[in-house]
Amino acid sequence: MGKLDGYKVDLKGMTDDTVSYHWQADNDFFSAVQGPEIKHGLLDVALRVKRTSGAFKLEFQLKGEVEVTCDRCLEPMDLPIETQTTLDVVMGDDYADDGDQVTVPEREGTINVAWNIYEFAALQIPLRHVHETCEQETLSNSPSMGRTDPRWAELKKMINK
Numbered sequence: 017m018g019k020l021d022g023y024k025v026d027l028k029g030m031t032d033d034t035v036s037y038h039w040q041a042d043n044d045f046f047s048a049v050q051g052p053e054i055k056h057g058l059l060d061v062a063l064r065v066k067r068t069s070g071a072f073k074l075e076f077q078l079k080g081e082v083e084v085t086c087d088r089c090l091e092p093m094d095l096p097i098e099t100q101t102t103l104d105v106v107m108g109d110d111y112a113d114d115g116d117q118v119t120v121p122e123r124e125g126t127i128n129v130a131w132n133i134y135e136f137a138a139l140q141i142p143l144r145h146v147h148e149t150c151e152q153e154t155l156s157n158s159p160s161m162g163r164t165d166p167r168w169a170e171l172k173k174m175i176n177k
């Protein structure tokens with residue numbers, strides 16, 4: 017995890033009630049995270065940490081592109097990503113993540129947000145993702161959009177006679 021040490025956020029040591037971070041999540045980031053959906057990309061990540069009484073609100077902003085595989089031709093395609101999301105963090109005895117809220121051990125007082133950033137980006141990938149050109153090919157090949165086969169027209173004529 018050495019490569020991702022830079023994504024560690026020190027909550028316990030916050031000297032201000034608001035602290036900002038900024039990262040460029042690049043190919044090195046994605047290869048270090050080793051997530052299943054995204055292997056390459058370049059994301060501009062801004063994080064603002066707000067401390068309230070006993071809790072922390074982490075506001076993420078992601079903007080950039082990630083590379084995914086086209087569903088149709090299986091070639092890589094760039095997918096623009098732009099999203100904002102928040103994560104609530106509290107201190108506790110042990111690490112826990114219930115989806116909406118993360119608990120970090122008070123004795124450590126830090127959270128590494130590398131995986132969270134990856135997940136926020138991966139959540140933006142639509143279920144179906146194809147190149148624009150591949151999408152057009154799909155449309156023109158579908159029977160409702162394509163021209164009627166002339167042999168069918170001939171056959172219909174014969175049947176109707």
Ligand SMILES: [Zn+2]
Nearest residue numbers: 086089147150
């Ligand atoms: Zn394609």
